[in-house]
Amino acid sequence: xxxxxxxxxxxxxxxxxxxxxxxxxxxxxxxxxxxxxxxxxxxxxxxxxxxxxxxxxxxxxxxxxxxxxxxxxxxxxxxxxxxxxxxxxxxxxxxxxxxxxxxxxxxxxxxxxxxxxxxxxxxxxxxxxxxxxxxxxxxxxxxxxxxxxxxxxxxxxxxxxxxxxxxxxxxxxxxxxxxxxxxxxxxxxxxxxxxxxxxxxxxxxxxxxxxxxxxxxxxxxxxxxxxxx
Numbered sequence: 552x553x554x555x556x557x558x559x560x561x562x563x564x565x566x567x568x569x570x571x572x573x574x575x576x577x578x579x580x581x582x583x584x585x586x587x588x589x590x591x592x593x594x595x596x597x598x599x600x601x602x603x604x605x606x607x608x609x610x611x612x613x614x615x616x617x618x619x620x621x622x623x624x625x626x627x628x629x630x631x632x633x634x635x636x637x638x639x640x641x642x643x644x645x646x647x648x649x650x651x652x653x654x655x656x657x658x659x660x661x662x663x664x665x666x667x668x669x670x671x672x673x674x675x676x677x678x679x680x681x682x683x684x685x686x687x688x689x690x691x692x693x694x695x696x697x698x699x700x701x702x703x704x705x706x707x708x709x710x711x712x713x714x715x716x717x718x719x720x721x722x723x724x725x726x727x728x729x730x731x732x733x734x735x736x737x738x739x740x741x742x743x744x745x746x747x748x749x750x751x752x753x754x755x756x757x758x759x760x761x762x763x764x765x766x767x768x769x770x771x772x773x774x775x776x777x778x779x780x
Contacts, residue, residue, distance in 0.1 A: 552649030553584035557713040569612035573643030579650030580624025652687035665756040682741035702759035708747040
């Protein structure tokens, strides 16, 4: 996945939370998307768009180590993400650059991210939400991230909707706010979700059950589920 103007804005907003000099694992090696001139945000304007992305990371939090896993990235470990990752260590930040939806065994991607993230570390996801026809195997829904966080004790640091066509982001402060927006038809076409989670405890990955079926939704959430289906 590439770093677009909306993705750049959201990652830049995270800068105070990112560990200066920390380690970064990229699930999918990122390049620069091209809808934002690198020089306009203080980056060296290079032809190699993968290097522009690395410059952006340096600007964000100067990571001491960057490891990328990808089947195609120029400097990435060639890994089949349907399988567990090789022993690469644990990282302060694990970033899923819109990669999970392209992996058939998507549950394994979330297991790998959980295992590779340090306790106290950040897991950053960017994933298709609406539209993106035939882009990947899946479009991911908000309930996935809320229920994933509940099952594994993650802190939900932030949830945003990216409207790339409108070059804007919509912050979602709660699950209830997401429900209100969905009921009002306020989610744009071809939207993406940008979700930041913090791993708060050690232990193996726990497979979530959808909140509606685990009876963990509020009464309003259950009603909305019935209306929106």
